[in-house]
Amino acid sequence: MLSRWLTAVVLCLMAATAQADANADHWQYTVRPGDTLWNLCERFAQDPVFCWRQLAANSAVDDPYRMSPxxxxxxxxxxxxxxxxxxxxERVNGQVWLLVGNNDPEPVENGAEIAFGDTIETGEAGSVVVRFADNSEVAVKPDTVLKVNHYRRFVDVGNEPTELQLERGAIRNTVTPRDTDARVFRVYTPGVMTAVRGTEYHVRVTDDAVTLSEVVKGEVEVAAARSATPVPAGYGTLARDGQAPAQPVKLLPAPEVTLKAGGRSLRAEWPPVEGAEAYSVELFDADGVLRQSEQISEPQWRAKPQAGEYQLLVRAIDARGLRGQERLLDATVSKGAWPWDALLFIGGAGLLLAL
Known part of the structure; x- marks a missing residue:
């Protein structure tokens, strides 16, 4: 009796493994209204005639001219x-790890492949950008955990969705416009889903599991508790598990930032934004790598980055925690002819060393 049971288990495992291997070598296409086998093969296959005949024989389709969506x-x-x-x-900076299944986390390097089911985790000063086949990208901010459930693997083929699961932290999504009849880019947070066709927007999960969505361009649909709310550009909303999304509110305007750079320092200041409780400041280098990210209470900021080209992104934060519209500025930091703030005097002889 035991031997029969073991045989059955082994056969099931072999069948599951064979099916997994078969699926790995195949593209799974979900039929849409109006699809036929011939249309699919004509659109996607190198040899439509061969493709049509084989799929008709192997796909268990009752009527190749009328397939069920x-x-x-x-x-x-x-x-x-x-x-x-x-x-x-891409643009890996600081501590970034990749978790594959139950394996120990591994450091992420530029160019590393991200597979279905992989989880990305960033440290307090870590960041990374994940780029997909259609050039959509997700900027993963510091102290974030993001699971990549599925993503679009083709530029012109089919209707594969991209599905991400944001467990902690924040991301900024730039989504290439896709089909007009389907929202193919989805982000899941605790009890909430945001879905888009093509746009730019931020999603963040707070420590108490509130999802904040802020739309830069296009429109986002935020769904929770069986209720969906469209959020247009320049607006944001809050949502939590078990509750319908809040009515979208207009984001605070972008601060009017004055930026001064030189002498190995970078200084920014701006008039207080009405309704702002704090400000978000992010500094990117010439390659788009996030070098600094912080939340400050006063409308002024200063840093001493290395010499180079930078971009500074400043947003006001309202009482709900929603970050406002973006102010992006270019800056150049140079060493200067005499970097007096980096000089050191040694001994009474007055030996002068430049650090």
Whole structure:
């Protein structure tokens, strides 16, 4: 009796492994209204005639001219005109780790591939940008945990969704516009989902599991507790598990920042923004790498970055915690002819050393 049970378990495991291997070598296409096998093969396959005949024989389709929306068709990757592209890590800075399954976290380097189901975690000063095949990208901010459930692997093929799970922290999404009849880029947070076709927006999860969404361009749909709320550009909303999203509110205006750079320092100041409780300041280098990120209470900021080209992003934060519209400025920091703030006098002889 035991031997029969063990045999059955082994066969099930072998079947599951074979199915997983088969799915890894195939593209899973979800049928949409109006699709036929011929249309699919004509759009996506190198040899439409061969593709149509084989799929008709192997896909268990009762009527290849009338397929039920939602049915999944497996098309071998080798048949496709375009091959899948993995998501990759770019602009890595500070402590960034990748968690694959139950394995120990590994440090992330530029160019690293991100697979379905991988989790990205950043340290208090870490950041990374994840880029997808269609050039959509997600900027993962410091102290964030983001699971990549699924993503679009093709530029021109099909309707694969990108689905991310933000467990902690903040991300900024720049989504390439896609199909007009489907929201194909989704971010899940505790009890909340944001969905878009193509836009730029921020999503953040607070320590008490409140989801804040702020829209820079386009429109975002925020759904929670079986209620969906459209949020247009320049507006933001809050949502939490078990409650409908709050009515969108207009974001605070971008601060009127005056920026001064030189002498190995960078200084910014601006008139207080009415309604602001604090300000968010982010400093990016010439390659778009996030070098500094902080929240301050006063309308002024100063730093001493290394010489180079930078961009400074400043936003006001309202009483709800929503970050306002963006003010982005270019700056150049030079060493200066005599960097007096970096000089050291040694001994009575007056030996002068430049650090």
């Amino acid at each position: 939602g049915k999944v068709i497996l098309i071998p990757l080798a048949w496709l005109k375009e091959q899948p592209m993995p998501a990759r890590a």
